[in-house]
Amino acid sequence: MEENEPDPRFVLANERTFLTWISTSLALSAGGIAIAVVPEGVFVPWVRTLLAVVLVLLSAVAAGSAYPRWRHIDRALRQDRALPPPALAPMFGYGVAAVAVLALLLILLAR
Template identity: 75%
Template sequence: MDVEGNEPDPRFTLANERTFLTWLSTSLALSAGGVAMAAVPRDVFVPWVRTALAVVLVLLSALAAAMAYPRWRLVQRALRRQAPIPPLALAPLFGYGIAAVAVLALVLIVLAR
């Protein structure tokens, strides 16, 4: 990372680091959810739907992990330059993606009963 700019308040740097670690934790949780969805017995959900949900969760997991460090770096650069924090462009994708998986899983759970 470039060191251009001023050293930001350590509290901001540490908050940025906690956010980075939270993205990694979120990635791990999404991955675990995808693996769990893939392990659901065949008679609970339609197999292709179960697989699709698992794939979406694991893809979201990979995206969260892959974007964690670049996001940390962009925010750290903005802090050093005392510039506005860049918006999180992928927030809608994560929010709507996880919501869609949750709603579809809920529908399938209700229909399976």
């Protein structure tokens, strides 16, 4: 398939999105580490570990999927094809929401 040079604005927007996935990955990782070191009196240890593991796993998936997603979008832009759907977005949205709701419930119940 023939490749064209896409509008630089779209290429740069794709790069910004890639960098946003990387910074999101760093934030998820930092959140997981922060929860892992919360004092034992705040959360039950196995719940604290579960929340930390979920956040760090989401971090790994975000970082691991950032470049392939950038590459697929770049290829679609250059071949003037439809952009691929954001397949992982629901997993991140629901995953972070689940961790937040569980943490909120545990904080409220601990008081």
